[in-house]
Amino acid sequence: MLEMLLWWMDESDNQSLSLFDRILSGLASLIEGIPSTDLLFNIWTYELPPDVAYFADCFLLDFGAGVIFSCFILRFLICRITFIG
Numbered sequence: 001m002l003e004m005l006l007w008w009m010d011e012s013d014n015q016s017l018s019l020f021d022r023i024l025s026g027l028a029s030l031i032e033g034i035p036s037t038d039l040l041f042n043i044w045t046y047e048l049p050p051d052v053a054y055f056a057d058c059f060l061l062d063f064g065a066g067v068i069f070s071c072f073i074l075r076f077l078i079c080r081i082t083f084i085g
Contacts, residue, residue: 048056056062 047053
């Protein structure tokens with residue numbers, strides 16, 4: 001009975017260490033996926049590939065993104081008005 005209890009404790013330790021290792025590995029890969037600061041400093045000179053630019057122009061992505069952003073700001077401001085939101 002004592003051996004079974006020790007085995008169970010050892011297995012639970014192994015499982016918790018395995019879970020902890022998976023979580024840390026996921027966080028490490030997430031941090032590695034963050035782009036370098038070179039991209040952030042050169043963001044204004046970045047150009048979309050021609051295929052993406054074509055579809056963005058067809059779907060009026062610049063207009064749509066502006067409308068959606070404006071709607072989010074308007075929603076935020078309306079929620080801040082106490083007698084309306």
